[in-house]
Amino acid sequence: MTPTGNVLGSTPRRADAWEKVSGRAEYVDDLSIPGLWFGGTLRSAVPRGRLRGISRRESFDWSRVVVVTASDLPGPNEVAMVRSDHPILAADAVNFVGQPLALVAAPDRQTLAAALGALVPDVEEAPAVLTLEEAQEGRTVIWGADNVLAAYVLGDEEDAVAEAFSRADRIVEGTYTTGYQEHLYLEPQGMVALPREDGGVEVTGSLQCPYYVHRALQRALGLEDHRIAVRQAVTGGGFGGKEDYPSVLAIHAALLARASGRPVKMVLGRNEDLRFSTKRHPSVVRHRTGVRSDGTLCAAEVDVLFDGGAYTTMSPVVLSRGALHALGAYRVPRARVTARALATNTPPNGAFRGFGAPQTIFAVERHMDLIARELGISPLEVRRRNLLRRGDRLPCGQILTEEPGASLVLERAQALAKYETRHGTLRKEGRGLGLSLFIHGGGFTGSGEEKIDGRVAVEIGAGGRVEILASSTEMGQGAATVLPQIGAQALGLPLDRIFHPAPATDRVPDSGPTVASRTVMVVGRILVGACEDLAAKVARRLEEAAGLPEGSVTWREGTFRGPGFPEKSFEGVLDQWKDRLQGLRGEGRYAPFPDLHWDDDAYRGDAYKDYSWGANVVEVAVDPDRHTLTLCAVTAVVEIGRAVHPLLAEGQVAGGTLQALGYGGMEDLRIDDRGRYLQDRLSTYSIPTALDAPDLVVEIAEIPSPRGPFGAKGLGELPINGGAPALASAVEDATGVFISTIPITGERLFAHRRDGLSDEPS
């Protein structure tokens, strides 16, 4: 479809701006529901063991509450996700501290707390596996035969890689470690479930993926499709944290609602949220690389290890994306990536913006710096010599047929920050400059989009306004603004004639989850198809009304035209015919690209429809006494095809970059010897404040892509990939210490310096 409107690339006010800035937006905890009960969870206090039973203290009046245990479940005891290993409530095996054992609903919070305190679980404790090392050793097996939740091998045959290594002038090896990260959406997880008279259930909550929740409820409750409705309340941030966990909470709330016959609300306090919701997978990534003396790469072996926590949840998918991004934005003639996610007796880790890529991009970016260091060339130069160009092949076999933005973003970022002239000159002032170059694949991996087979509808509603029916959710990133922009562009409508309300599964088709930077690129493209379909249907109506034969009115370049038919815009038609067109619906469906292929079994092919590119330059000051970091200035340049809403796009980049810098710097999250998070409050888990945020320069570059609507590509996750390695690189420039582990806390930097890992001339 030819772009017809002028809405794309403009910066209208967000659709949800007023309700949010006025405090009127209703988040799940703001909903006023008569007769509401409160739900809570009894959790395991031991990391691993066998649940022998739960006794009820007789001193409590149990008639005042309802209690649900595993034996009360109406369907299979599983939270439907990638696998079925994650129980709704522990029935027998307990696998992490905090695992739900029983649920309670009560008319008020005091009674709820009293009831939870009067339930006494009897758990026989067993030896637990708490770290990746223990999981790898396998002395205690807690999952499957070998603690391996998922494994992949990717790239060239071993022989070919070995042969390529033999042509290297030098072999460079490094090991890189990343820690946990908490999403810290400002609004904690929350869900309300209402029992329906037909035995069904209606759930409203803070969530990213209404159909994930819908299917999890269907499986758990054994209900037919039409007896479940999942609605999204205004959602206060997700970042992946509301991709999988809301399914757990929704099932719990729904079970309690059905047991009590009342609406039940479960909103986690921050402490409960921090302790038991999912986190970013900790990782250990090993690189072994063959390089020529001029710095060009000839061969690489990468081994990726992720800590998945107690159950599968999203780990295989996260690991897959991590493996596919393991060589970053670089051309490696022969490469092999092995990847495993292991189980530990800790809360399950899950989706988090970047989805495995931030870990492996951190490793490869640091490794490129190590190569530069060992060869005595600059980090900028080693990137220039190896960055991906048109026609290059990725380890998965994908040939980049479009012009990659790698060189563009790298050169622009380094020029804006004057990296080339300033790098290596700031150490005497206690400051340093670091660089990163990164990539992110838009949409689901491999054949994921084909499997999702997403649908979008557009419907002409009352007053001649067009409603977008898509399951994509607004969680702050701007979906409720940019999807209408895409639709308005496609139909040549002013923006106030088209809107995208919060989805409900009894109203909208399944467009797939709101994840993987796919909303604009993939769902937006389906939306354009739906708009085309709507325009075609409107043309038929116009023909009928004018008594013209089918095919005589066409929709082209924003105008309906035909012989003997006065040219009309879509808006003009809506103005004139709104009542007669009301209810008319256009439908769109994901259209595969015939030239892109993916082989699931061989784990090979076109891993992503297209890639977005980014480069960061970070300037840091290191306190010589405290070993702590101050972010001075950060430059972020991204290439995202086409920016639908440049201001919102900049906001995504700014927020994602700061989140990435928190990941690399201050966001320290560790477990104790029971697998409990040590930093489980906002007073101990530190994210950047307004005083910590650097002066930030964001620039958006555009190379329109043929894979997304009007040239747009994925954006949401890209900015989280580059901050941590650029920060580490800057610390190296400032101190001479090569950092291979994040977060770079003061304590860690101190330890590095003490251990003499410095290149400072003595």
Add this chain to the structure above:
Amino acid sequence: MILSFAVNGKTVTVEGPPLRRLLDVLREDLGLTGTKEGCGEGECGACAVLLDGHLVNSCLVPLFQVAGRSVETIEGMAPQGSPDALQRAFMDEGAVQCGFCTPGMVMASRALLRENPSPRRKEIRTALAGNLCRCTGYEPIFRAVEGAAAAGYEVAPPPPAPEFRVTCTEEGRIAFFPESLPEALEILRQHPDAVPVAGATDLLPDLTRGGLPGPHRVMDLTRLEELRGIREEDGVLVLGAGETFASLGRSPLVRRLFPSLGECAASVGGVAVQNRATLGGNVMNASAAADSPPVLLALDARGVLVSGEGTREVPAKELWTAYRRTARRPDELLTAVKIPRPAPGTREAFFKLGPRRALVISRLTLVCAARLEEGRWRGVRIAVGSVAPVPHRLEELETFLEGRVPEEGAVREARRLAEDLLRPRTSREYRRDVGGNLVGRFLSSWISPR
């Protein structure tokens, strides 16, 4: 208890226990759900509202202290339903994403612009540092505040509050509202279990964490004029125990005489906490990580404890007796802290160690004071907090330095000694190293010109 206060200019009458959080009253009793709960311990600012014009975290304000006061929430910003200029700037600059921090962020910006109509970027950062945002990277929010200021945004004064009137209804749980110090002391004499409450910024999170109902009797200290004031009396600075860290941080007298105390005050939590937390509360709560005790130790301050029996002044060294224990008797009240005017030429330094620049629970607080007399260090006082159950002076180090000539060797020795004397339970090596470095930084200021 039943009490009245103003919300957005309208008088409301509310019934509830004294320690019920203002946040819950607004959201549940008054249906004002624009104010959000993000953490329940004053660490995120999502629940920020204005109390008598000052930014506060409503999760840290107990109901009984709101009686007769004026509260402004996000709902009062645009009563006519059309955006006010600040809200418009937030919308236009992309300062709103998920929206959950937005009401608190707008209130914090409003509080700033009421006090400072054309703030610089640094001042905006400081004013918003207690309000976390995870979406925007803050940049668009800074632009919105600057934009509103540039457009001449004017903030009306806080709406008037109704008369103070309170009825205690519930037998067991009682709040006292003394209007004078003698009255307060009499209450303490009769009810030694009554808990004096000033800013409540430690009390409420402690209760929330423990899930406890709280003390049966509480006594509001915020109405006692005797606990107010920052003044100099005969070469001694007298700080009312009820003064907030905000007023200490702003006081020219404090800033001039005791820069370390000024820095300390500005380092407490974020603005909303500084507006509520008092010096007296910080001293008497006796947290091991409290910010002010090391300053008071290093400045040789004295606490003024008053009871019906009389007044006694306790040196800072004797104020904190054990973990969360003080020298205060149940019938006593800390009314003031006195700090003797420093000898001429005294230099001070306040250092705090934490992972970020605001909302920091200190991992090491180090406060140093010393002067040079005839080429030798005199009056050396070095105090530490957060590294032991009780804040204390490093007396061995002070003795070592007293009378010594500033030179590299002495600094080196002092660093080593400081490291030896610091014995934190966790992260020992790191915190010792930092302690030694900071002592070195302080002492080196006499050697190499800064």
